[in-house]
Amino acid sequence: MKKILLFILSAIFSFSINLSENLENEMYAILNYDHRLYKSMYIGDDENNKYYSYNETSTRPLASLTKLMTALIIFDDIQEGKYELNTEVVVSKEASKVPYGVVIKENRIYTIEELLHLLLINSSNSSAYQLALFSSFGNVDEFVDKMNKKAKSLGLRSLRFRTPHGLPPVDTNKAMDIGNARDIYLLALNALNNEKLIEISKKYSYETSDGIKIKSTNTLVQLDEVLGLKTGFHRRAGYNIVYLIDNGDKKIIQVILGANTISSREKLGLKTLELMKESDK
Numbered sequence: 001m002k003k004i005l006l007f008i009l010s011a012i013f014s015f016s017i018n019l020s021e022n023l024e025n026e027m028y029a030i031l032n033y034d035h036r037l038y039k040s041m042y043i044g045d046d047e048n049n050k051y052y053s054y055n056e057t058s059t060r061p062l063a064s065l066t067k068l069m070t071a072l073i074i075f076d077d078i079q080e081g082k083y084e085l086n087t088e089v090v091v092s093k094e095a096s097k098v099p100y101g102v103v104i105k106e107n108r109i110y111t112i113e114e115l116l117h118l119l120l121i122n123s124s125n126s127s128a129y130q131l132a133l134f135s136s137f138g139n140v141d142e143f144v145d146k147m148n149k150k151a152k153s154l155g156l157r158s159l160r161f162r163t164p165h166g167l168p169p170v171d172t173n174k175a176m177d178i179g180n181a182r183d184i185y186l187l188a189l190n191a192l193n194n195e196k197l198i199e200i201s202k203k204y205s206y207e208t209s210d211g212i213k214i215k216s217t218n219t220l221v222q223l224d225e226v227l228g229l230k231t232g233f234h235r236r237a238g239y240n241i242v243y244l245i246d247n248g249d250k251k252i253i254q255v256i257l258g259a260n261t262i263s264s265r266e267k268l269g270l271k272t273l274e275l276m277k278e279s280d281k
Helices: 002-013 021-031 063-079 112-121 125-135 140-153 181-191 195-202 262-279
Strands: 040-045 050-054 088-090 109-111 205-207 213-215 226-234 238-246 251-259
Touching: 040 181, 063 112, 063 125, 063 140, 063 181, 063 195, 063 226, 063 238, 088 125, 109 112, 112 125, 112 195, 112 205, 112 213, 112 226, 125 140, 181 238, 181 251, 195 226, 226 262, 238 262, 251 262
Parallel strands: none
Antiparallel strands: 040 050, 040 251, 088 109, 205 213, 226 238, 238 251
């Protein structure tokens, strides 16, 4: 029986196999994530092969996973030559009033790269707002339109953005940023093409030029196999995460939406890492 189980686990994480429906059903039984700990999940690799899902098309609040799209829009601007990573930005009064995470102060000057670090590592909402203001010449709604257009161009139909940061309606007077686990997985697939974004999101700590010291909201990045990407939380969303696992010749993306606690979110992520290691024995 043990040999059978190891065979199934090996099949899950071997990267040349085409999963049949029967094997996929067995895979779900073996992974056996405790559904009481989260609302939806998706696991796949960097070639768009699905390994596991639960409620993958259930629409959920994204919270700060929204910032992954914000970062991608900023990198699109840079690629188009609109500005550079070392371009300096003066913090606006409006951005300085956006709460939670590191709140950047009015009239402070940061580079685009520094703001991206604050955005992706510490999930600074004010940094997200300032980046949106800068990109769209002061019109945040226009920036959000770009976020939605990019989602549409990538075929991510469940994603609907209302803000650049993912704060809930009580803080924004706007509807929630929403999407499903499968589309967040596909968005992460797109992000894999951006080496700088991955480099930033992998960092556990960072210090800005004016001495702000931050630590990542994703404690899993302290593990060598984990390459970032983004966490999210507010009360209605629960604890969300999308992150990358480096498995040598392949990368695995896991999306968890609506975990009950930070501990549950980390427990689910660590279980995936353990299963991958077991499959390599």
